[in-house]
Amino acid sequence: MTAAVLFGSFAVFLLISVPIGIALGLATLVTIFFSGSLPIPFLMKELVTSVDSFPLMAVPFFILAGEIMGKGGISERLFKFANALVGNKTGGFAIATIITCMFFAAISGSGPATVAAIGGIMIPAMVRNGYDKKFATVVVAAAGSIGVIIPPSIPMVIYGVVGSASIGDMFIAGIIPGLLVGLSMIAWTYYYSKKKGFKGTAEPTSLKKISAAFWDAKWALLIPVIILGGIYGGIFTPTEAAVIAVVYGLIAGLFIYSELKFKDLPKVLADSALTTATVLIIVGTATAFGRFLTIEQVPNKIASAMLSISDNSIVIILLITILLLIVGTFMDTLAAIIILTPILLPIAVQLGYDPIHFGILMVVNLAIGFITPPLGVNLFVASGISGLSIETLSKAVIPFFFAMLISLLLVTFIPQLSLFLLSLGG
Template sequence: MTTIVLFGSFALLLLLSVPIGIAIGVSTLLTIVYSGTIPIEFLMKELVTAVDSFPLMAVPFFILAGEIMGKGGISERLFNLANALVGNKTGGFAMATIVTCMFFAAISGSGPATVAAIGGIMIPAMVKQGYDKKFATATVAAAGSIGVIIPPSIPMVIYGVVGNASIGDMFIAGVIPGLLVGLSLMVWAYIYSKKQGYRGTFEKTSFSYIGKSFWDAKWALVIPLIILGGIYGGIFTPTEAAVIAVVYGILAGLLLYRELKIKDLPKILADSALTTSTVLIIVGTATAFGRLLTIEQIPTQVANFLLSISESEIVIILLITVLLLLVGCFMDTLAAIIILTPILLPIAVNLGYDPIHFGIIMVVNLAIGFITPPLGVNLFVGSGISGLSIEQLSKAIIPFFLAMIFSLLMITFIPELSLWLLQFSE
């Protein structure tokens, strides 16, 4: 009955459109009161101890770094470089948009931030080039999901903390899967553009043009090299890397590109603080929710249920995949990772999955949730930019969704895609 109260109240609150962090907290509180065996102070304690973590400090700094770089002239230069590389191909603008999102993903660590930073520039530009607005918006929304797959990634930081896994290893394991997802999206963009007759921006490119674009974007490209190189080189931790990213972003925006103004900083700090507070509320309440699940032995019950369905490793991992895809439709990515990792990770390890590999599987699964309604955060951001309805975008996003599912299956059943680069970091 306690389980019914916990999940029933949570589902009801979601149906009433209560914000996810508040819904998790209230359902946890109601269950504590109903059970009568756990002190109410349990919730308050978990809210504090959940965010009292040094690795978790990377989250607000990566959020701030993404805000700074999104407004510091970096997005436009990344697109110019991407356009120089693939802009002359069929559907060049669409593919350049996806490549730009991949570049920005290596800076921001956030899906919605990537859509907001790139979509504001690229959706109007693609429409001006003759692209259908629904296709243009769906392209940006889908590609924005790569923001949490290519490192640095905020969900990977959360998984590392909850699953007791190396955040640095998670980052390096996400590189090839992120590139694979981006390539899959580009393949569909090419096929659709070929069918619709969307030509490239120019017939020929040149090494000199590409070189000029690289040079113009050099200060932006240095950022992921500093972050990832410093982490893998043992120079600093992911948390310290996030701080360095903030400092570098401010210096690049103010002094190098000179498109970031001192007067812009208060709003950037306020926006970042708002996003951070939302994230930390989710982290705190989801941690309490997860601890309550453990006390009620729900992870054990779920594990026994899944293992009772089939002894086949493939069947069980596919069931986990379906579960994660469904959860991604209704629950925030960070909350899902905090709640489900203690439940699913032991099952995956029992099946022989490496914890780092399974972490990537979880992140990619939940990244797809950014483009699946009713939650679909990237769809809402894209809708706000383009003015299209969620219903229109939901139809346009289906081929991109299928492309991401294809990538997910490859990442799930070919562990080397996630683990191969780790052998070079040892």
């Protein structure tokens, strides 16, 4: 009965449009009052202790690094390099946009941040070059979801903390799945562009042009190399890497590219603080919500129920996939990871899944939620940029949904896509 009150009150708060972080906290508070099994200070204690974590400090620093780099001229240079590579091909502008999002994903760690940074530049540019506005908008919205798959990734940090998994290993394991998702989007974009006659630029590409664009973008392209190389090489932890990314972004934006001004820093800090506060409220309340579930032994009951359906590992993992796809449509990715990891990870381990591999499955699965309504955060950000309605974008993004779904199934049933790079270091 207690679990029913917890989930029921949470559903009611969501239906009346209470923000998810607040809804989780209020649902926990209502259930504490109803059950009487825990003291009221339980919620306040969890809000504090859940964010009192050294690995979790990576989150605000990666958010700040993404804000700095988004306003420091880095995204524009990344696009120029991607455009030099593929701009003259069929659908070249759209493909270059996806590649740029993949590059920026290796900097920001956030889906909505990637859409905001790239969409403001690329949606108007694609429309000017003859692309359909709907298609241009959903290209950015869909490609932005790669921001949480290619490392560094904020959801991977959260999974590492909740699931007691190595965040560095999660970062390395996300590289190939992130590239796979990007390539699946590029394949659909090329097919659609060829069908609709979206031509590339008339300018021929050349090694000289690519080299010049690469040289101009070299400081931006070095960022993921430094972050991942430093973590995997044992030079610094993911949290320290996030701090280094902030310092590097400031140097590149202020002094190398000189597009970030000192007068811009207060707004950059304010924007990143607002995003960080939102994330940490969700982390705190979702942790309290999940802890209450654990006390009521709900994870054990769900695990037993799922395992009683079938002893076939393929059936169980498909059920988990369907559950995550549904949850991703209405729940924030971070909240879903915090609440569901303690429930689903033991089941996955019992089925023989590596915890790192399963973490990647969760992140890729929930990344699809960035483009699926009613939550669909990336769609809302892209809608704000283009002015198109969510209903219009929800229909146009369907092919990208299936491209991501195919990639998810490949990652699910071919573990080496996640674990191959880790095996090289082992």
